Amino acid sequence: xxxxxxxxxxxxxxxxxxxxxxxxxxxxxxxxxxxxxxxxxxxxxxxxxxxxxxxxxxxxxxxxxxxxxxxxxxxxxxxxxxxxxxxxxxxxxxxxxxxxxxxxxxxxxxxxxxxxxxxxxxxxxxxxxxxxxxxxxxxxx
Numbered sequence: 001x002x003x004x005x006x007x008x009x010x011x012x013x014x015x016x017x018x019x020x021x022x023x024x025x026x027x028x029x030x031x032x033x034x035x036x037x038x039x040x041x042x043x044x045x046x047x048x049x050x051x052x053x054x055x056x057x058x059x060x061x062x063x064x065x066x067x068x069x070x071x072x073x074x075x076x077x078x079x080x081x082x083x084x085x086x087x088x089x090x091x092x093x094x095x096x097x098x099x100x101x102x103x104x105x106x107x108x109x110x111x112x113x114x115x116x117x118x119x120x121x122x123x124x125x126x127x128x129x130x131x132x133x134x135x136x137x138x139x140x141x
Contacts, residue, residue, distance in 0.1 A: 015044035019054050031061045052082045060091050068099040086112050107133050 022037030038058040046054055055078035062071035075092040082088060089108055096105035110133035114126055122129070132138075 013044060015041045015046040016050060018044055019046055019050050022054065023057060026057055026061055031065055034058075034061050052078065052085060052088075055081070056085070056088055056091060059088070059095070063091065063095045063098065066098075068095055071095040072099060086116065103136050106136055 018037050019041035022034045025034035059071045059075035072095050078088040093105045093108040
């Protein structure tokens with residue numbers, strides 16, 4: 001951590017260093033300190049896989065601190081910019097659950113499950129489950 005702090009002081013405009021400092025804070029349980037570093041890295045132009053990981057870290061940290069609106073905004077950006085990242089999608093689903101947006105949370109979680117499972121019993125019901133994942137409130141009488 002001391003080395004990253006020294007690097008941050010020596011290179012205050014380096015997005016990669018800001019990002020790595022944010023990760024170090026997060027990993028040490030210093031979430032409040034991670035947030036401004038993640039934001040700084042984004043403002044400094046962090047891009048590519050590092051931006052992908054930064055948005056996940058920032059969104060996850062916001063969620064863990066109960067800042068669900070900020071988490072949702074951050075994770076939705078991540079999903080828009082990195083649509084193939086299932087971790088971003090699942091963290092968004094958990095955030096939506098916390099924000100009591102249960103239908104969308106379940107839809108995202110079920111869709112990811114059905115697109116990645118190799119479980120034969122789930123795959124047997126894939127068509128129906130795919131339909132239900134988008135129509136959870138529908139009832140038949």
